[in-house]
């Protein structure tokens with residue numbers, strides 16, 4: 001996906017996440033939108049830095065890069081939400097476009113892809129971005145809901161793991 005698609009995805013996803021975490025629809029929600037949007041958009045722009053430095057869809061389109069952004073806040077207490085942007089960039093590239101990602105790079109340069117998606121220049125690209133973003137928000141809503149969390153806790157407890 002191109003930068004426009006990644007920014008639209010990150011902005012719409014941020015609004016969705018803000019409403020999921022702060023559903024009042026008032027100034028608190030608006031503040032949450034900004035709180036999500038800035039780091040998530042920044043994170044969504046990070047992987048394509050490899051168009052200038054390294055090999056595109058390899059150097060910064062892999063799980064070690066995502067792991068770095070997940071771990072960074074744990075050690076430096078900073079950039080807590082940027083990993084969401086990096087992750088959603090990967091989802092959009094995997095589901096929304098024809099070319100795959102070298103998720104295991106630098107260990108393996110094989111590009112993984114899913115048999116869906118449109119060409120970056122397709123007139124349906126924005127529609128695909130919005131559909132994928134809607135699915136991401138739905139997944140986030142399920143993950144944020146108490147019922148699945150309670151089922152997981154009950155399941156782990158029943159299995160003697162919690």
Ligand SMILES: [Zn+2]
Pocket residue numbers: 001047048057061089093
């Ligand atoms: Zn990309």
